[in-house]
Amino acid sequence: GNLDHRTLILGGKHPRTEFYQLFAKVAKWVWVLLGSAVSIDANATMFCVNRESMFSGLYMESVEEDGKNAVLSDLERASYKVQFMVMPGFKVAEALVKSRVYISKTCLKLNGGSFNW
Numbered sequence: 001g002n003l004d005h006r007t008l009i010l011g012g013k014h015p016r017t018e019f020y021q022l023f024a025k026v027a028k029w030v031w032v033l034l035g036s037a038v039s040i041d042a043n044a045t046m047f048c049v050n051r052e053s054m055f056s057g058l059y060m061e062s063v064e065e066d067g068k069n070a071v072l073s074d075l076e077r078a079s080y081k082v083q084f085m086v087m088p089g090f091k092v093a094e095a096l097v098k099s100r101v102y103i104s105k106t107c108l109k110l111n112g113g114s115f116n117w
Contacts, residue, residue, distance in 0.1 A: 045090070046090050061101070062100075080105060086101060
């Protein structure tokens with residue numbers, strides 16, 4: 001939306017904002033991780049998680065550390081949705097590095113009724 005930033009980008013330059021600099025640094029390290037993974041295993045892959053995807057403890061971990069939103073049961077697991085992916089996941093050989101995501105609880109309908117968390 002900022003026309004000054006648009007002009008910079010169209011001119012082949014990069015904005016000097018702190019947010020953009022941090023974003024570029026994170027993006028660079030994600031590609032470095034993928035390059036390192038491919039050097040270990042040529043079939044290594046990186047996977048991303050889309051917003052509103054159902055949370056899967058097998059492939060994802062929440063960045064919240066307080067444990068109050070820990071997913072315990074299958075019913076609870078089905079009630080979480082991804083809001084924002086922080087770090088993509090990687091599969092290298094037989095090892096799986098989970099994607100790190102922010103999650104939120106959703107409303108479920110049980111037996112025709114509504115159930116809010």
